[in-house]
Amino acid sequence: MIRSFQRVSQSLIVSRRFSTGRNIFFPSLALRHSPSTEERIIMADFYADSKAPVSLLTAKSHFEKLTEKEQFYAHYFSKAAHFGTRVVLRQVSPESEAIYDLIISLYSSISGDFTKLHLNETEREELLEYFSQFLGNLGNYKSFGDVKFVPRISQEKFAAACADGGLSADFDKVKESIYSIYPPASTMLGYPESGHVTGYYPSTGLTISKAEVEAIHDAVGGIILPENTRILKTGEKTFEMLISSAVTAPIGGGDAKGQSEFSVDSLGATVKLVYGDHAREMGKIAEMLDKAREYAANKTQERMLVAYSASFREGSMQEHKVSQKEWVRDIGPSVETNIGFIETYRDPAGIRGEWEGLIAMVNKERTKTFGALVEGAKKFISLLPWDRTFEKDEFTPPDFTSLEVMTFAGSGIPAGINIPNYDDIRQTIGFKNVSLGNVLNARSSKEKVPFIAEQDIELYEKLRGPAFEVQVGIHELLGHGSGKLLTELEPGKFNFANGKVISPLDNQVIETYYRPGQTWGSVFGAVAGAYEECRAECVAMYLCPETELLEIFGHTDTSTDLGLADDVVFIAYLLMARAGLVALEYWDPQSGKWGQPHMQARFSILKQFLEYGDGSFVVLAQEEGDSETITIQMDRTKIASHGRPAVAAYLNKLHIYKSSGDAARGVPFFLDASSVPAHLAKLRPIVLANKLPRRQFVQANTEIVNGKVIYKEYEESALGMIKSFAERSV
Structure with missing residues (x-):
């Protein structure tokens, strides 16, 4: 940004x-x-x-x-x-x-x-x-x-x-x-x-390096989950890991089982566990959740709140995992909630979570639409461009609701959420999807937007809200909800046929997989957030032309009030192309650094549109002598022949690399796909000159x-x- x-x-x-x-x-x-x-x-x-x-x-x-x-x-x-x-x-x-x-x-x-x-x-x-x-x-x-x-x-x-x-x-x-x-x-x-700013690694006069952060995570990460932590460098070879908790000493030994200091052999250093970071706030949070428990609707919510309170009071991410298991099991509550150190986008290392809390009421009418999407999820996932080897053995239908947000405490409000982010819970128990209806509605207001061709403006303004709703629904449920991580569950025990799985990318036996204790985030590191958002966006682009899926949202070849199916698909692709262009605002030309994972993902998808085949699907046009505007020229007749195949080819590689834990090839592949070539970098000043202020929400x-x-x-x-x-x- x-x-x-x-x-x-x-x-x-x-x-x-x-x-x-x-x-x-x-x-x-x-x-x-x-x-x-x-x-x-x-x-x-x-x-x-x-x-x-x-x-x-x-x-x-x-x-x-x-x-x-x-x-x-x-x-x-x-x-x-x-x-x-x-x-x-x-x-x-x-x-x-x-x-x-x-x-x-x-x-x-x-x-x-x-x-x-x-x-x-x-x-x-x-x-x-x-x-x-x-x-x-x-x-x-x-x-x-x-x-x-x-x-x-x-x-x-x-x-x-x-x-x-x-x-x-x-x-x-x-x-x-x-x-x-x-x-x-x-x-x-x-x-x-790098001279950048962060609150996850507070300054003590000594500058912590990326290599030191990664080494500490490697040494401690298998024991202490990092989401609720920060790291201080206190000496050349000494560090403190600050753990968010109301208490200043772990109860019952804490997640570390009483161990208070760890050796980081690769640095010849030690890291001390220090409890009580944000102690006042964690205590107040636990107190409020204890009061909420008095009004819980059922035993599942009570167990969830007991675990939440223990997590924030004691600094235990293992207790937070317990809360998320109960949260997934709490199907169809009238008041939907989630709270904790959730998304890791803003930590430079991509592993520490930012605090957020959601409280919302269910929009029962709109939820019926998402219920139909859940019912068809298995069928739609089977249409994705990979075989069952790389898909969950059994898709557990999640709770998917449309919510009206009362509170979203955090640095920004999304349009949809797919959580929890713990891979083992997602793979074995499940997850939930929520679409934040009053956020979506606010974002689909009819302010004029730059970069859209004159002949497409009227249709774009009419359908960008409905098209975005389709995109968000597929992104959250079928994007984040799809895929299997090939994993060694314990020494010698695998959730796939080790040594027999053939990669569709090179027809060679897959030799990479997730080792015991490894997660998707720990293997792919700082790029994991943007990479996964890109994969989910590609799933949305690949599946949104499906007739049966569009019908769930009320879009058919004869519908008029909600939008013709083909028109909605066109606007969905146009939305993605425009988002990819606008993404240049969030890229720093000096460092080459992306400031926003979703925008890094969307830019890389725009590149696929621009580069696929003969390059005729999407053209970024400028009239001769006009250096102030760009017009996205999309040939809607080529969505089937160019747009969708471009997405399929890109998505297949993203998915196979992720599924097989092949960070050695997956990370450079994605970084190259999201790199900004000189001819597109030249467009950034025009994007900046035409940027629109971001909507603010009063809660x-x-x-x-x-x-x-x-x-x-x-x-x-x-x-x-x-x-x-x-x-x-x-």
């Missing part, structure tokens, strides 16, 4: 040439003059979004249909989820929590009336927009893109606003980190040794008044966003 800066206070100006051929200036922390016109143009790339669409994530009507018991259950779960807010802030950047406190303190000091500040209307709007985007991302780096954003309002005016609120000292502590964009590597999340709060749970919503504005956070008191 690449963005940029504003006027930064620095005494030294450093010029650096980017791929655009323009000079970019990085003012140092004491700049006394106003930036030149050229500096303003360049710095604008990093500004917080202006006039970003703000939507209320409403689920009030669904909440009010719940029983009183269910409302209390949702309330306490929501409180637990939001108590993880500060955990996310600490995971993003060293300064994020202090900026958060500054925002909430300023709001409180002026009683929410920003007209009290000595700012003009434009300056006030710029301040509110920065605050809103910060809160929407839970940090000063974009949750979708991992790139820093800075205020449009000048540092001097920001300081004056804080002075009005009696917070000058608080602002002085963070002003440098709010505005600084030098060195340029610090504008992206990633490994500290409701609940509170108990006179023994009743009250559902409180806020206005769709930056002020509504700030007020909603200020009233959560986390």
